[in-house]
Amino acid sequence: MTQYQFPKGFLWGGATADFQYEGGFNEGGRGTCSQDFVTEGSVDRKRQITLKLADGSRGTVNCLETFPEGAEAQMYEDAYYPSHQAVDFYHHYREDIALLAEMGFNVFRFSICWSRIYPTGDEETPNQEGIDFYSNVIDECLKYGMEPLITICHDEMPDHLARTYDGWNSRHLIDAYVKYCRTLFENYGTRVRYWLTFNELNAIHGYAKIGVHTMTPQVYYQAQHHMFVASSKAIALGHEMMPGSMFGAMYAMSEMYPATCRSEDVFACYRQRRESLFFIDVMARGKYPNYAHEIFARKGVNLKIEEGDLQLLEKYPLDYVSFSYYRSTTVTADHFTTMDPMGIMGGEQNPYLESTPWGWPIDPLGLRYCLNELYDRYQKPLFVVENGLGAVDEISEDGKIHDPYRVKYLADHFRAMADAINIDHVPCIGYTMWAPIDLVSLQTGEMKKRYGFVYVDMDDRGNGTLKRIKKDSFEWMKEVIATGGGNL
Numbered sequence: 001m002t003q004y005q006f007p008k009g010f011l012w013g014g015a016t017a018d019f020q021y022e023g024g025f026n027e028g029g030r031g032t033c034s035q036d037f038v039t040e041g042s043v044d045r046k047r048q049i050t051l052k053l054a055d056g057s058r059g060t061v062n063c064l065e066t067f068p069e070g071a072e073a074q075m076y077e078d079a080y081y082p083s084h085q086a087v088d089f090y091h092h093y094r095e096d097i098a099l100l101a102e103m104g105f106n107v108f109r110f111s112i113c114w115s116r117i118y119p120t121g122d123e124e125t126p127n128q129e130g131i132d133f134y135s136n137v138i139d140e141c142l143k144y145g146m147e148p149l150i151t152i153c154h155d156e157m158p159d160h161l162a163r164t165y166d167g168w169n170s171r172h173l174i175d176a177y178v179k180y181c182r183t184l185f186e187n188y189g190t191r192v193r194y195w196l197t198f199n200e201l202n203a204i205h206g207y208a209k210i211g212v213h214t215m216t217p218q219v220y221y222q223a224q225h226h227m228f229v230a231s232s233k234a235i236a237l238g239h240e241m242m243p244g245s246m247f248g249a250m251y252a253m254s255e256m257y258p259a260t261c262r263s264e265d266v267f268a269c270y271r272q273r274r275e276s277l278f279f280i281d282v283m284a285r286g287k288y289p290n291y292a293h294e295i296f297a298r299k300g301v302n303l304k305i306e307e308g309d310l311q312l313l314e315k316y317p318l319d320y321v322s323f324s325y326y327r328s329t330t331v332t333a334d335h336f337t338t339m340d341p342m343g344i345m346g347g348e349q350n351p352y353l354e355s356t357p358w359g360w361p362i363d364p365l366g367l368r369y370c371l372n373e374l375y376d377r378y379q380k381p382l383f384v385v386e387n388g389l390g391a392v393d394e395i396s397e398d399g400k401i402h403d404p405y406r407v408k409y410l411a412d413h414f415r416a417m418a419d420a421i422n423i424d425h426v427p428c429i430g431y432t433m434w435a436p437i438d439l440v441s442l443q444t445g446e447m448k449k450r451y452g453f454v455y456v457d458m459d460d461r462g463n464g465t466l467k468r469i470k471k472d473s474f475e476w477m478k479e480v481i482a483t484g485g486g487n488l
């Protein structure tokens, strides 16, 4: 036994999302999804949603902006949309899953593209080819003893639901989502135990992620409310149809520190923390917290809650709490009001931490802190469902990819996680690294921000052979899993 030994049965794996990984956007009967209109970008050039404006001319908005009056999402031949091909898991899934199995993964998190199952979201019957595709993916995982961990809705939706109903701003989405869930449970329920109803609920916004055309706090929190209700309905149905199933939802979890010990900074940090935990508070504790009144009053939100909604949230909370952890944030009272609900954008520079080339502070101890904080607050099993390092990887002259920086990042985070489990006795059931095979970055749409143990030969404009090449970190990770952390 070493100091960093992980418990037997710990779930080790990787995580992906359909529109960043899968491609095949016009194959197998898949409908257009809301992410299909988002162009590539870079760290200083925001991704754009391409539009047809009311007068028929071409326009764009970035993913955080409100659509101009009368504008509609529209694709153009000369624009590059990374979701269309992504890195083509659609045709590489057997090869990719075999690589994950070779590393010893016993869990694989992937998301289902809603419009592959219901192309518009409003059909009476699902698209059989879509059902078959994920059925094959699940079987391929099980063949190697890998548990599928399915994200039902990862930051996307059938475009028709966005265009026609204003996405999650409409209660119609609740019914469409529950119908979609029923189809998934009917078809995969005997083979899948772990589910996530939504991805990063505290980081949703705009057309591409939740189908709304307007970016106001009112729309944002109303859409959230509909997602809370939809999630509880899915949990109710899931437990009924699949005894033993476990439901979580995923949160973007940046640990937060006050910029100084000035009381104002400490209190601003505390408030910001609660604002980011608000979403888990509702879903894990099953009720709106007292401090929601203050948030809604400050932001001018007047929530429409229908009869029965609150009872539903209370009756069907999450079974486990899962989150992504990439970084921490530093908060000062001076900029408090400009921070986003996730508490990442608008944070201060932390002089004690180094950052990634994309400006994300690297903070392994923050992961131990998060694990402790979340267990203290919710007393539910925890699952780290995203963590990893986005970096520029180069193929060396020897044809290999040497990525010691990734090994260091992961090893430091694994040690912090082991300390939370072994020393602090936090029940953390698993870890899925983002993303075991290189894929398209969500925020920037780039390929060169690479996370994988496996390199994919493709550039920022989608050119390349798509060949998969193991990086040095691949063998290291294999050893971590085989020894249960013995090599840390």
Ligand code: BGP
Residues within 6 Å of the ligand: 017, 020, 199, 200, 203, 252, 324, 386, 390, 434, 440, 441, 442, 443, 444, 449
């Ligand atoms: C999370 C998302 C993922 C993923 C990750 C890394 O917010 O759930 O979809 O992309 O962040 O972010 P990025 O790809 O921008 O580096």
